[in-house]
Amino acid sequence: MADREEFLAHIRSALASGPCIGAPPSASPPAATPSPPSRDDLLAQLERSAGLQSWHFVRAANADEATARVVEIAKGHGAGTVVRTAHDVLQRMGIDAALAGAGMESVVLADGPGGLDAEQRQATAAGAAVGVTGVDAVIAETASVALAPRKGMSRQASLLPPVHVAVAMADQVVGTLDDVLALRLVELAEAEEITWYMNLVSGPSRTADIEQTLVVGVHGPGVVYLVVIEE
Amino acid sequence: MTDVLSAHFKEQAAEAIGNATIQESLDRLVNFRQGRVDAIAEYGQERWDALSQSAREIKRETLEHLDYYLDELSRNVERAGGHVFFARDAAEANEYVAKVAADNGVKTVTKSKSMVSEEMGIADVLESMGIEPVETDLGEYIIQLAREAPYHIIAPALHKSKEEVSELFERILGTPAESDITALAGVARKVLREKFLEADMGMTGANFGVSETGTIVMVTNEGNGRMCSSLPRVHVATMGMERVIPRLRDVATYLPLLTRSATGQRISSYVSFVTGPRRSDEEDGPQEFHLVILDNGRSRMLADPELREALYCIRCGACLNACPVYGKVGGHAYGWVYPGPIGAVVTPSLVGVPKAKDLPFASTLCGACRDVCPLKIDIPRMLLKLRSDAVEGPAETRVPRRVESLMMRAWRRTVAGPRLFSLAGKVTSAAQWPLSRRGSLRWLPPPLSGWTRTRDFPRAAMRPFRARWRKDEGNRGG
Amino acid sequence: MAQKRVSLFVTCLVDQFYPEVGEATVRLLRHLGVEVDFPADQTCCGQVALNGGYRSHATAVAKRFVEVFRGSEAIVAPSGSCVATIHAHYGDLLRGYPELAEEVASLQARTYELSQYLVDVLGVENVGARLPSPARVTYHDCCHALRDLGVGAQPRRLLSAVDGAELTEMKDSASCCGFGGTFSVKFADISSAILREKLHNVEATGADVLTAVDSSCLMHMGGALRRQGSRTRPMHIAELLCEGIEGERA
Structure with a gap:
């Protein structure tokens, strides 16, 4: 068994550079976008790239319209149970009541009094037709939704159901991946806990492993909606 | 470690060239090329x-200080609550993963595609312990059922037709024959979904390891x-030690x-950033996270200034798609985990x-691989270096080739001056005379018979250029 | 303008197998007013040894090459791959002779593939060639000419200006013909499979003439065209550009 020191010493001898003292010179980070694009430009770019990435893109003027659209989507997929995360935006939309009004059950995948245990949460998520989540950011260039699971934000809501609906506020849209990573670094600098997980979701689950023919929904959701609330 | 069958390159290549299904599947590489x-x-x-240039620059700098960055990476993984194991070779890595599995009473392991885990041959090790390893990438799953090695770095089952996949599913999973590709993927989704939900341990690779975080x-x-990184209790990631990058923002580079080099995608559907196990207040996610960092010969490449650049590789597979040789012989001919030019x-x-x-000789040195490489790795130059290792290198890299080296010694004397060179030309021309018809030869003895099986060979000129020049210059002067 | 002077590096293959390509090169250069000499001590650039893994032999030959062409103002060869050997590998091969470093750099800067010399140095695109009868011509990009020297546009410009030549692009003109030196013999089956695809693309153009800047690739493709009884005929670009031009014989 090699311990760290032994392993690193072997690398040093391969490099024949002796022990490395202190941080080596840092290469420059990727160049920042010259001027931040306007909100309208970002949304227009997002709409284009969302189409290319096979998102169903929905612009909603306000939270009420978004709620109506989400209910419509869930209904369209014949959902009995919808699982969701505890993102604020979904609470504000009053999503549970709206879904209940349309005859669907809405389950928050979170620990809490009277809630489901871990096993039940997984089983519910796996059985649900639709998963609804908020987002942490959206990248306009690649139509990527950043999801950082934490308390109340289950990893499973966007993963196990065959349909995923991501709801974003227009001011969460940024230009590039570098913007998201830079934001992440700022958050990390202030965070108490350095443990984190993040997914960038850029469209449906896809594969082309048989005869290079595209199939969606092989493991993750095969149908994905991105709802952007513009107000 | 996965068995090395590279010594049988020629037989394996001949098999692929003679297989119509494989040739048809290799023709589809054009989609990858066009996508890129x-x-x-x-x-x-x-x-x-510009992106390519900064990526090279970052790799150069990172590898020059690899000890520093691996130290930083491992300490940060530990700070985030993960465990790090440094493995000098595949055996050590396998032993560690096996121990983690045993300690956790693991029965089923779901695996996401990882070239390093292929290199380790971990699936066989787990199986021998009575643990079920399940490949979950559709292509990997297909070749696992077929008990084969990956055919392509990013398309492991490239060589399988849908009929073959259907037969395989029918034979092993007992599902009815199916000619529709979407339906075949649906079969795999159903079977693998069960496995995901029951697995105790998930194994993944790592495209990048960010030392800063x-x-x-x-x-x-x-x-x-x-x-694999969300549902099971334990997540084990394996990475080659060269996959470290210094900063989080380098991912944007x-x-x-x-993704654009590999499949022509702007971005892949999912990019996952894993820092340790689940957070203390998180709803789900693994309770344990282990990172295995593997050397397995990489330090030898690091130590060789002429091979170090091969460690820049980000495994996009573009060189396979561009290579005329890979395009005919496919992945299995190369006989190990990494096929194509970078594999060579x-x-x-x-x-x-x-x-x-x-392998180093199985290339026309056309340079198409270097052209498409996003890191501009000079693969042909490295093949030349490995060729010279095989011919003139130290005993441990040398491969005996007596006849050829005698011929080359004779060649060297021949080209050492114009007199012997001209004489050799005359001898060749005279020797070819009885075999030639209308200026070309349809048959030559071994080892040149390979050429004349499909191609005529030209006859050496009766009067080479230098003789013609002497005569004409004589006339000009007079 | 002072008269240009070049030394011809004829290459071993052209010297022994395709002397008419060497003659055409000389004739073409002289037709364009360039004075040509032929250092008689020349033999080979060392590519065969380099590609075979015999680096020490290649080094010896490279060193000799530097000495033979020491006094030349410019060196022109009717071959992309031989010139590429000098450009891309002499630095590596002669690393053990730091005293030659400057001379190697200068040699590299003075050595040209023929079409490169004509277009980039002489600034000529129309050499005045005229085919005896109209013909469809297709151009194969030889790997080293294209990728090591960036020679791709030059030959096409020259060919486009040839009277009676209809330049027709083949599919994947930049893909390798499968030659690769001893690769074509050591891995004959693979080489032949690659070649088959190449020739399919050549023949799909309906070309009368297949041309390129390297006799080695043409020997490979031409050998198979001949075996198959194809009507497409291989022709080095030097010979094609010499068609119908006035000028002295080499």
């Missing part, structure tokens, strides 16, 4: 070149990487290079030249 071209055009060539970055399209460099470097003696 279109994706770069969309991105903008100038912007692409202790983050492993995984790029997948199917969602199996997310499943490498990711477009990777990496395999002999990691397992030793004598075990893969044909």
Whole structure:
């Protein structure tokens, strides 16, 4: 068994550079976008790239319209149970009541009094037709939704159901991946806990492993909606 | 470690060339090639070149200080609550993973595609312990059922027709024959979904390991990487030690290079950033996270200034798609985990030249691989270096070739001056005379018979250029 | 303008197998007013040894090459791959002779593939060639000419200006013909499979003439065209550009 020191010493001898003292010179980070694009430009770019990435893109003027659209989507997929995360935006939309009004059950995948245990949460998520989540950011260039699971934000809501609906506020849209990573670094600098997980979701689950023919929904959701609330 | 069958390159290549299904599947590589071209055009060539240049610069700098960055990476993974194991070779890595599995009473392991775990041969080790390893990338799953090695770095089952996949599913899973590709993928989804939900341990690779934050970055399209790193109790990631990058924001440099070169995608469907196990207050996610960092011969490449650049590789597979040789012989001919041009460099470097003696020579040195490489790795130059290791290198890399080296010694004397050179020309021409018809030869003895099986060979000129020049210059002067 | 002077590096293959390509090169250069000499001590650039893994032999030959062409103002060869050997590998091969470093750099800067010399140095695109009868011509990009020297546009410009030549692009003109030196013999089956695809693309153009800047690739493709009884005929670009031009014989 090699311990760290032994392993690193072997690398040093391969490099024949002796022990490395202190941080080596840092290469420059990727160049920042010259001027931040306007909100309208970002949304227009997002709409284009969302189409290319096979998102169903929905612009909603306000939270009420978004709620109506989400209910419509869930209904369209014949959902009995919808699982969701505890993102604020979904609470504000009053999503549970709206879904209940349309005859669907809405389950928050979170620990809490009277809630489901871990096993039940997984089983519910796996059985649900639709998963609804908020987002942490959206990248306009690649139509990527950043999801950082934490308390109340289950990893499973966007993963196990065959349909995923991501709801974003227009001011969460940024230009590039570098913007998201830079934001992440700022958050990390202030965070108490350095443990984190993040997914960038850029469209449906896809594969082309048989005869290079595209199939969606092989493991993750095969149908994905991105709802952007513009107000 | 996975067995090395690279010594049988020629037989394996001949088999592929004679197989119509395989040739048809290799013809489909044109989709990858076109996808890449279109994706770069969309991105903008100038912007692409700049990205490529900074990616090279970052790799150069990182490898020069690899000890520093691996130290930083491992300490940050540990700060995030993960465990790090440094493995000098595949055996050590396997032993560690086996111990983690045993300690956790693991029965089923779901695996996301990882070249390093292929290199380790961990699936066989787990199986021998009575643990079920399940490949979950559709392509990997297919070849696992078929008990084969991956055919292509990013398309492991490239060589299988849908009929073959259907037969395989029918034979092993007992599902009815199916000619529709979507339905075949649906079969795999159903079977693998069960496995995801029951697995105790998930194994993934790591496209990048970010030292600044202790983050492993995984790029997948199917969602199996997310499943493997979210659902089971234990997540084990394996990475080659060269996959470390210094800063989180460097991901923004490498990711477009990777996905656009590999499949022509702007980005893959899922990019996962894993920093330790689940957070203390998180709803779900693994309770344990282990990162295995593997050397397995990489330090030898690091120590060789002429091979170090091969460690820049981000495993996009673009060189396979562009290579005329890979395009005919496919992945299995190369006989180990890494096929194609980069495989022809990496395999002999990691397992030793004598075990893969044909690979450095199995190239026309056309340079198409270097052209498409997003890191601009000079693969032909490294093949030349490995060739010279095989011919003139130290005993451990040398492969005996008596006849050829006698011929080359004679050649060297021949080209050492014009007199012997001209004489050799005359001898060749005279020797060819009885075999030739209308200026060309339809048959030559071995070892040249390979040429004349499909091609005529020209006859050496009766009067070479230099003789003609002497005569004409004489006339001009007079 | 002072008269240009070049030394011809004829290459071993052209010297022994395709002397008419060497003659055409000389005739073409002289036709364009360039004075040509032929250092008689020349033999080979060392590519065969380099590609075979015999680096020490290649080094010895490279060193000799530097000495033979020491006094030349410019060196022109009717071969992309031989010139590429000098450009891309002499630095590596002669690393053990630091005293030659400057001379190697200068040699590299003075050595040209023929079409490169004509277009980039002489600034000529129309050499005045005229085919005896109109013909469809297709151009194969030889790997080293294209990728190591960036020679791709030059030959096409020259060919486009040839009277009676209809330049028709083949599919994947930049893909390798499968030659690769001893690769074509050591891995004959693979080489032949690659070649088959190449020739399919050549023949799909309906070309009368297949041309390129390297006799080695043409020997490979031409050998198979001949075996198959194809009507497409291989022709080095030097010979094609010499068609119908006035000028002295080499």
